[in-house]
Amino acid sequence: MFGRLAAKQVPNKEYAVVPGKVNPDLQRERKKCTFDTLELTHFLDGGVEKYKDRKERENFFLSDPELMDDVPPELMSHEDQYRNGLKKACYLFKKLKELRENGGTIDNYRQLLGGSLGSAILKDGNPLALHYVMFIPTLMGQGTPDQCAYWIEKAWDCRVIGTYAQTELGHGTFIRGLETTATYNPKTQQFFLNSPTLTSYKWWPGGLGQTANYAVVVAQLYTKGECHGIHPFIVQLRDEKTHRPMPGVIVGEIGPKLGMNATNNGFLAFKQVPIPRNQMLMKNAQVLPDGTYVKSPSNKLTYGTMMFVRVVIVQDMASYLAKAVTIAVRYSAVRRQSEMVPGQSEPQIMDYLTQMYKLFPYIATVYALKFSAQWLWNMYNDVTAKIDAGDLELLPELHSIACCLKAVSTADTATAIETCRLSCGGHGYMACSNLPTTYGNVTAASTYEGENTVMLLQTARALMKAYAKAQAGEQLSPTVEYLNRNRKFRPWSNTVDSIVEGFKQIAAGKVAACALSLQRGVESGLSSEEAWNRASVQLVDAAEAHCRAFITDRHLDMVRNGMNELSPALREVMAQLCDLYCVFWALKRTGDFLQFCGIRGEDVQNLQDYQNELLVQIRPNAVGLVDSFDLRDEIIGSALGSYDGQVYERLLQSAMLSPLNAKPVHDSYGASLSALLRAKY
Ligand SMILES: CCCCCCCC/C=C\CCCCCCCCCCCC(=O)SCCNC(=O)CCNC(=O)[C@H](O)C(C)(C)COP(=O)(O)OP(=O)(O)OC[C@H]1O[C@@H](n2cnc3c(N)ncnc32)[C@H](O)[C@@H]1OP(=O)(O)O
Ligand SMILES: Cc1cc2nc3c(=O)[nH]c(=O)nc-3n(C[C@H](O)[C@H](O)[C@H](O)COP(=O)(O)OP(=O)(O)OC[C@H]3O[C@@H](n4cnc5c(N)ncnc54)[C@H](O)[C@@H]3O)c2cc1C
Numbered sequence: 001m002f003g004r005l006a007a008k009q010v011p012n013k014e015y016a017v018v019p020g021k022v023n024p025d026l027q028r029e030r031k032k033c034t035f036d037t038l039e040l041t042h043f044l045d046g047g048v049e050k051y052k053d054r055k056e057r058e059n060f061f062l063s064d065p066e067l068m069d070d071v072p073p074e075l076m077s078h079e080d081q082y083r084n085g086l087k088k089a090c091y092l093f094k095k096l097k098e099l100r101e102n103g104g105t106i107d108n109y110r111q112l113l114g115g116s117l118g119s120a121i122l123k124d125g126n127p128l129a130l131h132y133v134m135f136i137p138t139l140m141g142q143g144t145p146d147q148c149a150y151w152i153e154k155a156w157d158c159r160v161i162g163t164y165a166q167t168e169l170g171h172g173t174f175i176r177g178l179e180t181t182a183t184y185n186p187k188t189q190q191f192f193l194n195s196p197t198l199t200s201y202k203w204w205p206g207g208l209g210q211t212a213n214y215a216v217v218v219a220q221l222y223t224k225g226e227c228h229g230i231h232p233f234i235v236q237l238r239d240e241k242t243h244r245p246m247p248g249v250i251v252g253e254i255g256p257k258l259g260m261n262a263t264n265n266g267f268l269a270f271k272q273v274p275i276p277r278n279q280m281l282m283k284n285a286q287v288l289p290d291g292t293y294v295k296s297p298s299n300k301l302t303y304g305t306m307m308f309v310r311v312v313i314v315q316d317m318a319s320y321l322a323k324a325v326t327i328a329v330r331y332s333a334v335r336r337q338s339e340m341v342p343g344q345s346e347p348q349i350m351d352y353l354t355q356m357y358k359l360f361p362y363i364a365t366v367y368a369l370k371f372s373a374q375w376l377w378n379m380y381n382d383v384t385a386k387i388d389a390g391d392l393e394l395l396p397e398l399h400s401i402a403c404c405l406k407a408v409s410t411a412d413t414a415t416a417i418e419t420c421r422l423s424c425g426g427h428g429y430m431a432c433s434n435l436p437t438t439y440g441n442v443t444a445a446s447t448y449e450g451e452n453t454v455m456l457l458q459t460a461r462a463l464m465k466a467y468a469k470a471q472a473g474e475q476l477s478p479t480v481e482y483l484n485r486n487r488k489f490r491p492w493s494n495t496v497d498s499i500v501e502g503f504k505q506i507a508a509g510k511v512a513a514c515a516l517s518l519q520r521g522v523e524s525g526l527s528s529e530e531a532w533n534r535a536s537v538q539l540v541d542a543a544e545a546h547c548r549a550f551i552t553d554r555h556l557d558m559v560r561n562g563m564n565e566l567s568p569a570l571r572e573v574m575a576q577l578c579d580l581y582c583v584f585w586a587l588k589r590t591g592d593f594l595q596f597c598g599i600r601g602e603d604v605q606n607l608q609d610y611q612n613e614l615l616v617q618i619r620p621n622a623v624g625l626v627d628s629f630d631l632r633d634e635i636i637g638s639a640l641g642s643y644d645g646q647v648y649e650r651l652l653q654s655a656m657l658s659p660l661n662a663k664p665v666h667d668s669y670g671a672s673l674s675a676l677l678r679a680k681y
Contacts, residue, residue, distance in 0.1 A: 010652050017653055023645030025348055026623060029333045033624030035569040040628035043566060058117060060099055062634045066091055072657065073124040074431040078256045081124050085262025086211060088121060089128040093158055116319045120635040123437055125263035128161065130206035133312070135162030138216045138305045142232055142281040151234065163205040164305065165268055166218040170199025173454050175218065175230055180270070182233050182280070184223040186291040189277045193219060193235055195269035208266025209253025213238035215268070216281070218302075223291045229299060234279040237268065248273040259440020298392055300399070307399060309449045310406040311380045314373035317413040318366050320442050324435060325362045326626040327641030328420035331427070332359060333623050334645040350622060356615040358423040362416040363625050364581035367574070369409050371558045372551050376405055397477045400462035404547035407452035410445040417442055424640055432654035434638035453540055460539035463511050463546055464518065479550060483508055492599050494606050499582040500556050502597040503549035506589065509596035510542035545592070552582050573621055580614045583607055
């Protein structure tokens with residue numbers, strides 16, 4: 001394991017970080033703020049009590065030196081990143097238990113997995129994340145009462161540690177094409193798990209490499225000689241005492257990645273590995289002892305855990321973005337560069353309108369995502385309760401909106417974080433800014449849990465169905481109500497309401513255009529699948545437009561109806577952010593507005609002017625707004641974004657952590673450089 005580093009002293013003591021000293025520019029910014037930042041923090045937490053709980057929780061975890069890194073993970077080897085991640089993940093479990101036993105306010109590991117507290121403690125990922133995010137939820141969602149009674153307590157207590165093994169080397173998206181088989185033998189009442197090809201090796205599951213001793217394995221079920229499609233099975237991977245792989249189980253880790261290097265993603269293959277019949281998760285479909293197959297009410301219920309994770313990802317993105325934009329805004333208040341007026345002192349870079357444009361729409365995006373995530377979470381809970389009561393009617397709508405929100409929230413957040421990095425100039429490129437690691441964590445979410453293009457195509461599929469219903473005059477579900485062919489579209493009026501209405505018109509126009517393309521494709525002799533493929537660029541675009549209409553609608557609705565308790569000063573700032581989010585996206589989609597909403601050139605100019613006005617209005621509150629996210633320095637984890645703004649001192653301090661600075665002359669000098677310097681070629 002990496003030891004403590006010798007070189008921690010900065011070369012000159014007067015450039016060391018001074019506890020309690022706050023950068024004067026940041027102090028001035030905080031004085032300018034027009035609203036009460038604590039009021040906003042309370043709103044974000046969902047009330048004073050929840051705020052206090054969070055503070056208590058953060059204190060409990062973040063003041064524990066065992067959970068803080070001596071060495072930043074980016075300076076560790078891949079193996080040490082895992083070791084360090086696992087050590088902390090296990091310690092966290094112990095500490096959580098301690099907190100619960102003392103009547104603490106945390107009831108499960110969940111609050112430690114998301115984008116803020118979790119990523120502060122385990123910056124590079126948590127090898128137990130999949131156990132909590134997918135293994136336990138799959139047991140809960142797909143197990144019979146008996147299976148739940150047997151497995152869930154063991155799993156909560158970490159007496160078994162699991163993962164979710166679905167993706168294979170050859171298939172990630174197309175899960176109906178998975179190759180792993182589970183073949184039932186009624187004589188022994190066992191399933192035999194087998195990996196018939198190299199492409200059937202499971203590939204990617206988090207914690208699979210060296211951590212998990214069990215997995216939910218998704219495999220093609222064969223019984224009585226017939227294949228019934230993919231089903232989930234609980235499979236023991238490692239011996240409970242020795243942790244050695246079970247006979248016939250081939251398991252390992254897949255190697256370093258762009259980010260998330262402590263998550264211990266693994267590979268897995270089986271050579272006819274037997275498991276008892278009662279380890280098929282049988283809440284939905286069953287295999288009876290004699291091998292008779294009993295169908296599920298819907299084969300899509302097997303996809304329930306993916307749906308759950310897509311829902312929580314949206315919330316997770318808002319947390320990551322709050323962190324990144326806090327770093328960039330604080331740095332932009334401290335950093336001074338160039339001359340705005342020749343001869344005058346260098347302004348704070350945040351005074352450049354282009355810098356405001358880079359950052360403020362992303363402060364607004366945190367709220368836009370939060371409000372949509374909250375709505376989606378509520379819908380998820382309603383729909384799952386209904387499914388448990390046998391009513392599956394709303395499942396397609398939940399699937400459709402979860403897919404596009406997952407895709408749009410992850411793509412927007414990745415773009416936003418990269419923009420935050422660019423907004424910090426060269427220093428944003430440093431690992432110690434924490435922007436590269438944050439980007440690494442976030443960009444993964446565009447791929448995992450359903451690759452984004454594929455997710456948008458799922459939504460597009462639902463939109464095409466909704467359009468056909470609308471044309472037939474049938475009733476539509478709330479998220480696609482705007483497709484109603486009798487709906488009167490309101491004319492453009494240079495207001496934020498008009499923008500939100502405009503996004504609906506755009507989505508409706510694009511959906512109709514896709515339907516026409518599909519129809520023309522088929523009329524021209526293409527099969528419906530070929531026509532779909534030909535229209536797919538348009539379809540993805542229509543799904544994104546639908547999602548944007550949903551997000552802006554939700555955001556405006558919250559500002560109009562969900563903030564009555566807030567002070568007028570704060571409501572005004574919240575309304576500015578909502579307007580900015582809407583105008584920002586309207587201007588990014590000017591072509592669409594011109595095409596579908598009957599706006600004219602001068603309306604675009606009005607939007608541009610209004611965007612500039614909003615940026616200037618938000619400017620004095622920018623630091624206050626990010627302070628309101630109330631992210632502790634340990635969570636920010638950045639030399640550029642700490643509360644005190646001692647940016648240059650922290651950059652120097654973090655450079656001194658590099659092992660290359662441990663000695664005045666590095667060993668490599670003797671090993672290679674000295675010879676080169678002396679060589680006479
Ligand atoms: C209790 C414990 C608490 C713990 C809480 C923890 C909370 C933590 C908080 C924050 C943490 C955040 C996250 C942290 C870290 C996460 C770590 C990374 C995890 C990554 C894990 C993975 O990636 S697992 C693997 C995921 N894999 C995928 O997503 C595969 C994607 N592919 C698919 O989903 C499908 O194959 C497909 C949808 C693309 C296509 O499926 P299929 O071929 O079967 O369908 P069709 O296209 O033919 O469509 C048929 C029909 O079905 C409809 N449909 C498809 N899917 C669904 C669904 N899920 N639900 C409902 N309906 C569905 C489809 O729309 C079609 O409908 P039609 O009516 O016929 O049109
Ligand atoms: C960090 C990380 C963690 C992960 N953790 C897990 C885990 O714990 N458990 C697990 O089982 N899996 C996990 N995965 C796997 C993940 O779910 C898959 O990578 C994901 O579903 C995408 O599948 P794929 O990699 O096969 O991509 P592919 O499906 O091969 O996609 C490649 C390209 O093909 C395109 N494409 C594919 N199908 C279509 C289509 N129908 N129409 C149009 N375009 C298409 C995609 O848009 C993409 O551009 C993880 C992945 C990552 C990156």
